[in-house]
Amino acid sequence: MPLLHGVLHVYVHEGTNLAVTRRIQAVGCLKRYVCCGMLPELSGSCDPYLCMDVGSTRRLRTRFIVGTHNPQWNEKHEVYVADEAEQITLEVKDADVVGADFLGQAVIPVADIIGGQQYDKWLHLTDTSGQPLYCKDKSGDSEPSRVHISIQYKPVGSEDASELQPNEVPRVYFPQRPGNNVTLYHDAVCTPGPVPGITLASGGLYSESSCWDDIYVAIQQAERFIWITGWSVWTDTLLQRTPASPTNSPSLGELLVQKANQGVAVLLLVWDDTTNNMPGLGPGVMGTSDEKTNTYFKDTEVTCVLCPRQGGVEDSYLQQLQRGNMFTHHQKTVIVDTALSPGHSPPPMVNEVVPNRRIQAFVGGLDLTNGRYDYPSHPLFDSCAPEGPHCIDFYQGCVEALDSSKACPREPWHDIHAKLEGPAAVDVAINFIERWVKQAGARNMFKLVGGVGLHHRKVDVLLPEGLQQYLSASNLVKGQVKHLSDMRVQSIKHHDAGLEMPDLPPGEAWSVQLFRTIDSTSAQGFPTDAESIFEAGLIVGKGKSIDASIHRAYINLIRRAKRYLYLENQYFLGSAHLWDSDQNTPCHNQVPAEIALKICNKIKAGEPFRVYIVIPMFPEGIPTSGSCQAILYYQAKTRQMMYKRIAAAIQEAGLTGKVSPLDYLQFFCLGKREATGTTCAVPQLPDTSDLLTSNVTNDAAGLAAFAKGEDGWVDMAQQGNVEEAVAASAVVPDLQPQNGLASPPVVDPEKAAGAEATAAAIYGTDDVNLATAQGRACAARRFMIYVHSKLMIVDDEYVLVGSANINQRSLDGTRDSEIAIGAHQPAHSMAGHGDALPRGQVAGFRKALWLEHLGRLLPEIEDPSDVRCMRTLARLGAENWAAYAGPDCVPLPHGHLLVYPNWVDSEGNVTALGDCEEFPDLRGRILGTKSMVLPPILTT
Template sequence: MQTHDEETRRFFKNSSVQVLLCPRVAGKRHSWVKQREVEVIYTHHQKTVIVDADAGNNRRKIIAFLGGLDMCDGRYDSPRHSLFATLQTFHSDDYHNPTYTGNVTGCPREPWHDLHCKIDGPAAYDVLTNFEERWLKAAKPHGIKKLKISYDDALLRIERMPEILGMADAPCVRDDDPEGWHVQVFRSIDSNSVKGFPKYPRDATKRNLVCGKNVLIDMSIHTAYVKAIRAAQHFIYIENQYFIGSSYNWNQYRDVGANNLIPIEIALKIAEKIRAHQRFAAYIVIPMWPEGNPTGAPTQRILFWQHKTMQMMYELIYKALVEVGLEDAYSPQDYLNFYCLGNREAPDASAPSENQAAANTPQGLSRKNRRFMIYVHSKGMIVDDEYVIIGSANINQRSMEGTRDTEIAMGAYQPHHTWARKLSGPQGQIYGYRMSLWAEHLFFTRPESLECARRVRSLGEANWEQFASNEVTEMRGHLLKYPVEVDRKGKVKPLPGYETFPDVGGNIIGSFLAIQENLTI
């Protein structure tokens, strides 16, 4: 991932900056096999920045930033998502595209699409608490260092700095402020990664923790997603790097262990609305393929699980349509659609001519056809334009289980901008945020409507045709219909003529290649 962890530590050595590398470890009570699995496969995946800021009257306060953005190569981008035009300027020293192996001269960069947020108020102190708990766990002395009577964990504590306001004194907006927010911080993490969880399981339930084998687990991100989906009344909009789950309801491989509820909850919500003869729509944006070589075994296995997840959802929706006799009037895609992002740049006079020997390689084809996906690294959901979740958690078992990758997220709404208060579609900052995400692609104010669902799908299909065409033309919109065919009975099949990804290869619906499941779910 080119995170430069060791390089960063060396850079700050002998300075006042404390760098603590934090490998993912399992608890001592776990078996040797489990400990090796956790260390090799899983990761600390949270992305937070916490700083002090001016609070007025010569005081300081804590603000926090969290979301999907990593501090590493290839993340800087703009809404244009340039492929070639910035290779010699903005991205001359920031080229990143792990799809290719070997010579990448003249190849498109991998454009990056992500979500991040700023938290100002008491919830920012919860993000700080998460950092402190993780730091204290990671800085705990091991081996011979345990013999020391005391040790310096190098952690700054705001209670020792009188100029910084504590949580109780942090400025908040008034309840009657129409632009006020209610914010809650969620995590996927366990007691092996933080200091401060209760010692006894009987105390865990008071903090909404789950008791696992020799471990206490915070699964509040998963809980937040499920509760938000169950409360949805009109539409759901998701952007996520992965979309895998609810394997217990797949038509195969039900025991693979991708048990998070998010995909099936969306499908059941749609089915509930169909039975009630009410409109509902779900828009899900994912990468064209997971980052890396799309022909490789891990990527193909992830795409295979993703296909199984899609198939399960569409089958549930079709069954609901049949139950109420609407299978001829509507199709499953009138309620649920998957999209990806891509871009294409017309060649300019400076574009080099292609070496014939390299013309049929992924690099050569990408240079010739001037196209590449925009990598969706976002981890967010908007419900009914009144509730938003943004964080680091992917929609897969790794991020949602709590004992695998460690994650953090926030859920928020504006009390003055809800359907219940407005008696119509709210148009607060969450509405504005969604519209800004849609701005470069389309403009619709009623996402739940049949007209919107069909129009967006039509635009996405047209954009895919432009992306996949042999003719190289500049793309104006980046939203592409995900390249699979969904028939009226909800069967998900390869799109005729596009069974593999353009230029780079790899089956779009994936392949069941032998690889450890925990790595891919």
């Protein structure tokens, strides 16, 4: 089947004589009446829009034109494709309050466009059986129903990037900004200072910073405004904790009220979990504590707005219900003013005021809420003891029926965050302003003005000119009516060099670009005409404007990558259109497909390329529950799709038996195990029952223990046969390994029969209830480290950090709202594939992160594109898995990194590890189970 891998440049011109039959009118009338109690006239208007499917996957949708049979769409689109398809299908529909009505379709063979030639035709629409459609005009004559469309296909590698800055993602809402300072964080807190052994190109050592300590200081020092967006904001969060007195500093809520009482404008946009108001769901399905947060700030100077993820007026009735109850606002930002840097003397602004403050912003995966406070050692038990940093902040969202009277390991939390200083921080502020204007209501509009330092109606925070004019008392309402158009044109597309950070050391400036997942139902200021929508890098969907630039950023960055990719993400699922089954699952983001195709192209070209992906051992929640099992199932389908394509590329290149798919792509997870004899305190649960995952009751099969093998483990692991080594203690091979590859595992009956005895060796005979997940996890003294990061590093050159997961919810544009930044240092970049990897701040951060995961620095990690690096990490991860799953309660030998516990054979098939089909202690199938109950839109 032909592969389209590149960009389709599409122009949807117009349609003529679109037919709306009496049957279509009657069905639409019935739907409106049954679902909404509405009874419009049968001769209701025709509101047509056009969809384009590549194969069976929807890749384009126009806005709808109200009340016409002859729509003039005149829309340009850039459609990124990584699809196998014989044909492209155009489908015209009539928008309706409930669903949409079919008006006709046309088919374009892929063979007509795959050569890159311009395709420009009027197409006669047909019904689903292929019969041509006609519409009678006023004179009674029948005229053909037609659409006019132009398409040109440009494969990967043929794009013109001459007008772009280096590493800039083309045609997105926010352009790349030079002159920034970026601070990267791993975990909520970290010991600040230089890291021995990580030397940068400048000759100095890479230096770390502590995220929540920096956020605390930033809030404390704010004088004009503090703006926060969050999925969850917990007022009892302690940002700063010391070993001597972990509860001594003010809580987040106390700190914000204190600043508001000092005259600082404190504005919060917190996702409103609408299930709070549904009978039987208690404090809400997601337990974000949004109602408690809102109540806490009532009658204070802090303005807290709870905002649901609303559907737009253009959505159907069912879509509005779906969006409000299924999807979330997932952005995590803190935006504050701070003093200008020494030596920064910008000229007076348009209001003749000399600015003395500037904007800084924090963006990433960390919510300011319960359970996120953690540090690189990720303790399980000791920190929960009295006076420990988690003594009043115990969090465990994965253990079924948690008993607070008994000991339990906490759920360690690993995350990535960033601080921005310079023009990119202003873009983060613009995102907040666009959301506030749309969601906070008219009575809260003027609080934006107070937030940027309104002194006699004069702004004293350094802002671009358009934003200065917008954020004034006289222009605010006017700006709202104008949909922020002037601000968008002047402040977004124009770069103000006066915002750049001065006096940065030579070569240390960053170029930063802001990306989002959001639509015009949640942000005010998007353009409405087709040309402006295209120029702003937006797409349209049944009338709404959509910013899906995070997805576009991933695609562009993967396509440009030269040597390696390193990803950490809370989820990894997508490209369902390329799976071997369940292709209609609504999860068609292209990230997994782009990675697999990148590896395949590199194998074909004979160039080295590696991809390292770190995900959680299982999604947060009870691993035996239907939702977790469904996600695990879809993730396994995604991995198998990638591995099978890589295996096929290896075979086509004549490398079978010489290399393995695992030499190019490895999945990892993180875990922690502590020795017996360390403190195993009973956690002091805070009064936040709504912040803990609901205790789901679910039966599961018994644990099949996975013991460490006595013979052959080290030899196989050192040779790079990682997956065989992982399975060695419970399987016997039926064929000898050949050049690093072995056959699938076969269960050894004698070892399987000893599973019960092995379980006793793991859990011991302490006073714990081994019938519970809590008792087993406590006795085995192990737990996964939950990976909540949303990170991609490209070639030690470029870093992408934000709130977006690699799933359809985060990348779609009309599901969850998200925010991310892409950043690089132009002085530390690669000119060509054969160049040495850069040694700037991105490389330093990656090595510091791997130091956390591996427990030490190794010479092999200097070049992740080298197969020796891949095999070294796989070997260490395999040895860690053996220790994690084995009978001895001892720390893992190599930090926290674990190979993901599944088998990958030479053909790319992903299967279970012999008799280790379930997660240790908590159970639940590692490869998941497809849900017959939950709709896929919930779990993708």
